[in-house]
């Protein structure tokens with residue numbers, strides 16, 4: 001459980017396991033994710049989304065690495081459809097008993113539901129677009145998993161939506177770069193259109209939390225490995241994904257951000273990880289580093305301090321060198337690496353990561 005993020009007035013929520021409802025599972029009542037093109041179901045989704053799937057044609061083939069990116073995009077968008085479907089259900093049903101999701105002000109409630117009803121259909125189209133592309137390239141579509149969401153109130157759901165949208169906004173940057181370096185430039189502009197779209201969404205979530213809509217001048221970059229790890233660690237019910245093995249990305253071991261309520265100041269923050277699956281790591285702790293990725297800047301490497309090992313749990317602190325102008329605002333990714341770098345990119349950090357990502361939100 002990774003998230004530590006700011007609510008309005010810097011009230012922080014740390015996501016710990018909740019006793020929650022049954023996991024979310026597909027299909028939706030409209031048959032999603034099985035939606036033919038063309039079909040009446042697709043037209044209804046497009047009307048709700050205020051727009052259509054792209055009609056342009058795709059190239060005959062793409063690289064295997066680009067297929068990995070499309071699979072991750074589909075995997076993530078399916079998760080988002082699940083989240084927003086359940087969130088809308090919680091809000092619309094809140095008079096019937098889903099406590100924590102009541103929105104008293106009628107006009108605010110309508111604004112929220114208008115926004116989320118468009119978002120869920122737009123996310124369905126994002127998922128269908130990625131899976132249709134995979135089918136075009138003679139690859140299997142990614143099938144949905146079952147999901148649990150570590151929230152039980154509307155404000156927490158907005159914090160979570162803003163945080164996972166930041167993760168997507170970082171990861172799609174890398175997806176664009178990989179499409180370019182792998183010679184699949186024709187896929188880049190469609191991803192750009194989704195980046196802007198998800199940025200619009202995040203402005204809304206931030207606004208609901210009393211934050212300014214735009215977090216940073218240059219949004220934090222992320223990698224596919226961190227995104228895939230985070231989705232699996234935080235939301236996916238283990239063993240519930242029919243063809244997750246077709247996604248050629250690692251799932252790192254979990255890094256927990258222990259310190260709640262992280263304030264915008266330079267400070268030591270506490271982390272933990274579990275060594276029960278790799279006890280040998282306990283003899284190599286002095287070779288590990290804690291690395292932060294924030295904005296478009298070079299990753300920041302810190303030493304592990306105050307290291308304690310208790311029953312297969314390693315607890316430690318690391319400096320969080322917050323500076324309003326240069327480090328730590330907005331979205332930050334933390335990872336424990338087996339090298340002290342220096343690292344010149346998020347990809348270089350991911351290549352040396354053993355535990356991560358820890359996700360931190362400030363402002």
Ligand SMILES: *[C@@H]1O[C@H](CO)[C@@H](O)[C@H](O)[C@H]1NC(C)=O
Pocket residue numbers: 019020021083084086087090098099100148149150151152153157
């Ligand atoms: C919906 O409400 C249930 C019950 O409180 C909760 O377990 C679940 O996490 C909520 N889902 C979302 C997406 O907010």
Ligand SMILES: *[C@@H]1O[C@H](CO)[C@@H](O)[C@H](O)[C@H]1NC(C)=O
Pocket residue numbers: 089090093096097098
């Ligand atoms: C509404 O909430 C109640 C109580 O939590 C739950 O039993 C029911 O399944 C929910 N209905 C929908 C449509 O989500």
Ligand SMILES: *[C@@H]1O[C@H](CO)[C@@H](O)[C@H](O)[C@H]1NC(C)=O
Pocket residue numbers: 310311
């Ligand atoms: C470690 O585990 C032992 C045996 O399960 C337990 O008795 C002890 O309280 C644990 N210590 C800590 C610090 O959690």
Ligand SMILES: *[C@@H]1O[C@H](CO)[C@@H](O)[C@H](O)[C@H]1NC(C)=O
Pocket residue numbers: 345346347348351
């Ligand atoms: C990460 O490792 C892969 C595989 O060894 C390599 O191709 C890639 O260039 C590395 N990325 C960075 C940014 O170092």
Ligand SMILES: *[C@@H]1O[C@H](CO)[C@@H](O)[C@H](O)[C@H]1NC(C)=O
Pocket residue numbers: 338350351352353354
């Ligand atoms: C460091 O970790 C990376 C990622 O798990 C792994 O590929 C690499 O072999 C490790 N290097 C050493 C020296 O342990």
